[in-house]
Each structure stands twice: as C-alpha cells, then as structure tokens.
Amino acid sequence: MSDYYIGLMSGTSLDGADGVLVDFSSKKPQVLASATEPFSDSFRAELLALNSPTDNELHRAALAGNQLAAVYAKVVAALLARAAAQGISATQIQAIGAHGQTVRHQPQRTSSEAAGVGYTLQLNNPALLAELTGLNVVADFRSRDVAAGGQGAPLVPAFHQSVFGRPDAIVAVLNLGGISNLSVLSHEPSSFRSPISGFDCGPGNALIDAWCQQNTGQAFDAGGAWAATGQLLPVLLARLLQEPYFFKPPPKSTGRDLFSLAWLREKLASFGTERPEDIQNTLTELTAYACSADVLSYGKNSKELIVCGGGAFNQYLMERLQTRLPFLCVCPSDRYGLPPLQVEAAAFAWLARQMVRREPGNLPSVTGAANPRILGAFYPA
Ligand SMILES: Nc1ncnc2c1ncn2[C@@H]1O[C@H](COP(=O)(O)OP(=O)(O)O)[C@@H](O)[C@H]1O
Numbered sequence: 001m002s003d004y005y006i007g008l009m010s011g012t013s014l015d016g017a018d019g020v021l022v023d024f025s026s027k028k029p030q031v032l033a034s035a036t037e038p039f040s041d042s043f044r045a046e047l048l049a050l051n052s053p054t055d056n057e058l059h060r061a062a063l064a065g066n067q068l069a070a071v072y073a074k075v076v077a078a079l080l081a082r083a084a085a086q087g088i089s090a091t092q093i094q095a096i097g098a099h100g101q102t103v104r105h106q107p108q109r110t111s112s113e114a115a116g117v118g119y120t121l122q123l124n125n126p127a128l129l130a131e132l133t134g135l136n137v138v139a140d141f142r143s144r145d146v147a148a149g150g151q152g153a154p155l156v157p158a159f160h161q162s163v164f165g166r167p168d169a170i171v172a173v174l175n176l177g178g179i180s181n182l183s184v185l186s187h188e189p190s191s192f193r194s195p196i197s198g199f200d201c202g203p204g205n206a207l208i209d210a211w212c213q214q215n216t217g218q219a220f221d222a223g224g225a226w227a228a229t230g231q232l233l234p235v236l237l238a239r240l241l242q243e244p245y246f247f248k249p250p251p252k253s254t255g256r257d258l259f260s261l262a263w264l265r266e267k268l269a270s271f272g273t274e275r276p277e278d279i280q281n282t283l284t285e286l287t288a289y290a291c292s293a294d295v296l297s298y299g300k301n302s303k304e305l306i307v308c309g310g311g312a313f314n315q316y317l318m319e320r321l322q323t324r325l326p327f328l329c330v331c332p333s334d335r336y337g338l339p340p341l342q343v344e345a346a347a348f349a350w351l352a353r354q355m356v357r358r359e360p361g362n363l364p365s366v367t368g369a370a371n372p373r374i375l376g377a378f379y380p381a
C-alpha cells in the first residue's frame with residue numbers, strides 16, 4: 001500500500017524552503033522527489049526582522065505566515081509534478097508536514113509567566129497551505145513538546161535513528177543548519193541504558209552567513225572559501241566560547257534569539273582592527289569547535305559523523321571538523337543515501353506520518369519532555 005508524505009522545512013538559515021516526497025512503505029524511507037524554493041531577499045529580510053522585537057509585529061508575522069504558505073505551496077506543486085511523472089497522484093499523498101519559520105524559541109521561560117512554561121513560535125499558515133494544495137497539512141510540531149516540559153527541539157533524532165541507525169555501531173549525526181544539532185544514535189535505541197541523545201550544539205551557519213552577508217554581500221560563504229583565506233583569532237575564539245550556552249548540559253536547544261549578529265557585535269566590542277576574513281575564519285572555527293567538542297563529550301564511541309544540512313557543502317568547515325575529530329569519518333549524508341538538504345525535510349514528512357498515525361514524535365531522552373507525545377495539529381484537506 002502507498003504510504004506517501006511530503007515534508008517541508010525552512011530552517012534558521014532563512015535560505016528558503018526544502019521539500020521532499022517520501023515513501024514510507026518499505027523498511028527505510030525512500031525520497032521520491034525533492035524541490036527547493038529560495039526566499040526572496042525581501043522576504044528573508046522581513047523574517048530576519050521578525051526574529052527580534054519590531055514594529056507592528058503581529059500584523060507582519062501574520063502576513064509572513066501567508067507568504068511562507070505560498071512559498072510552501074510552490075514547493076508542493078513542484079513535488080506533485082515530479083510525483084505525477086512517476087505515476088503518483090496527489091490523492092495518494094496522506095499529508096504534508098510543514099515546519100513553519102521559527103522566529104522565537106524560548107522553551108524555558110519559567111519565572112512568573114503564565115503557566116510557568118515557555119514557548120516556541122513558528123510562523124506559518126497551515127490553513128492556507130491546505131487551501132492552496134488541497135492536501136492534509138500537519139503543522140506546529142514543537143508546541144506540544146514544550147507544553148510537556150520539553151525543549152521542543154531537536155525533533156529529528158528519532159528520524160535520524162530510523163534512517164542512519166545501525167544495529168552494530170553507535171552513529172553520530174550532525175545537522176549544520178543555521179543552528180547545529182547533534183544526534184547520537186544507539187544500537188539498542190529502545191534500551192533505557194542507551195537511549196538516543198540529541199541537542200542543539202550552538203551556531204551552525206547562522207553567524208557564518210550573517211558575517212559573510214554583512215561584509216561581502218553574499219548570503220553565504222560558498223565552500224567556506226572566504227573563511228579559508230583568513231587566519232584564526234584565538235583570543236576572539238576563546239571569548240566566543242565563553243558563552244554559557246556551551247557549558248549547559250542537555251537537554252538544551254537554542255536559536256537566533258541567542259546566536260545573532262547582535263550577539264557577535266557585543267563579543268567584538270573590544271576588537272576593532274581585525275580583518276573581516278579572519279573573523280570569518282574564527283566564526284567557522286567556532287562552529288567546528290563547539291560541534292566537535294559535543295561529539296567528544298557525547299558521541300566519542302561513534303565510528304562516523306554523518307553531516308547533513310547546508311553546512312555539509314562548506315568544504316572548509318567539513319575539513320575543520322575532520323581535523324578536530326581525526327578518529328572518526330566525517331562524511332556528508334549523501335554517502336548514506338540521503339542528500340544533506342533532504343534530511344530535515346524528510347524528518348518532517350516522518351513527523352507528519354507519526355501524527356496521522358497518532359504515534360509520538362518526540363523523544364523525552366532528547367527534549368526533556370515528561371513523556372512521549374503526539375506532535376502537531378491537523379488541517380484537513
Ligand atoms: N555551497 C555552500 N557552501 C557553503 N555553505 C553552504 C553552501 N550551500 C549551502 N550552504 C549553507 O547552508 C545553509 C542552508 O542550510 P539548511 O540546511 O537549509 O539550513 P536551515 O535548516 O537552517 O535552513 C545556507 O544558509 C549556507 O549557510
């Protein structure tokens with residue numbers, strides 16, 4: 001029987017929306033089609049503005065949700081065209097899992113605020129997406145985990161386990177999106193003694209992209225070529241690594257709320273005359289250092305580090321990770337059957353399927369939620 005789902009992901013890099021059509025009918029999920037739609041410069045700028053308190057933000061956030069639904073619908077149309085070429089019709093697709101665009105992620109505001117819980121906010125308009133596509137839509141995957149006392153993130157480790165897990169070895173998976181997250185997969189995932197672990201390491205591409213954009217006008221440092229022309233600034237690196245987030249034990253998650261250009265400017269305040277390329281080199285090293293330190297602390301028995309997310313295309317960053325982790329193989333995820341930009345999108349297809357089947361999507365060992373929960377809200381076609 002067909003078991004097709006679409007997953008749509010637009011992450012903290014604000015580069016655009018990635019979509020996949022996945023067939024879950026065999027043991028390992030199969031991606032049948034993929035499509036990407038970049039955000040326009042003006043939409044990216046608006047989303048970036050909405051990541052911080054700004055003027056008339058409720059109205060602007062609602063409009064941004066509508067615009068995102070339109071971008072998502074374009075990705076779905078491209079996927080459906082590719083599906084039709086394989087003899088698959090829209091009516092066979094069970095649901096779309098649509099992540100939305102995170103603009104605030106503060107899962108642990110516990111002081112005197114309402115109900116003593118925090119929140120995570122993904123802009124989206126799943127109702128409009130259901131109208132535009134005529135398909136069932138599942139959205140708002142993170143809120144339930146936060147309501148259950150969890151971080152609401154990362155939600156991908158259970159999917160990582162299903163595609164990259166091995167019965168004979170511990171495997172580490174690093175997603176280099178705007179924020180980086182690590183999954184350490186177990187060879188006995190259901191065992192209490194060795195549960196799957198996962199958490200956000202800190203910045204992935206977010207600071208690398210922001211500094212590159214500000215200094216070169218390019219949205220990202222292709223291949224890490226610009227960073228590679230610079231020299232490491234050890235004093236600055238040490239300063240950046242003092243950020244308390246790096247010392248927190250998991251469960252933990254973060255976002256642009258913390259790792260922003262404003263954060264970087266504050267750290268750079270006492271530095272003045274450094275060359276921009278040296279700062280770029282140091283920001284790339286920050287990502288490599290923070291991620292590799294987490295692998296050493298939580299995944300040191302892994303034989304391989306499977307890297308997904310667009311950061312896998314940053315050759316210089318990949319080299320720095322490999323140099324810092326000489327005892328394991330640092331490899332992009334396509335070597336394991338899923339290209340780097342398809343992994344997170346496929347995870348949201350999987351999460352939509354979990355919701356439709358009324359099965360949990362979170363892992364309490366990862367997010368810190370009280371229990372497994374069914375994640376997401378359903379918008380019928
Ligand atoms: N050729 C490349 N060289 C360097 N970095 C790249 C390249 N292609 C993509 N990237 C990086 O990947 C990011 C997008 O990765 P993605 O996995 O979509 O992140 P997110 O989930 O946060 O949107 C871009 O913003 C950029 O930083």
Ligand SMILES: [Mg+2]
Pocket residue numbers: 009010011012013014015016017018
């Ligand atoms: Mg992206």
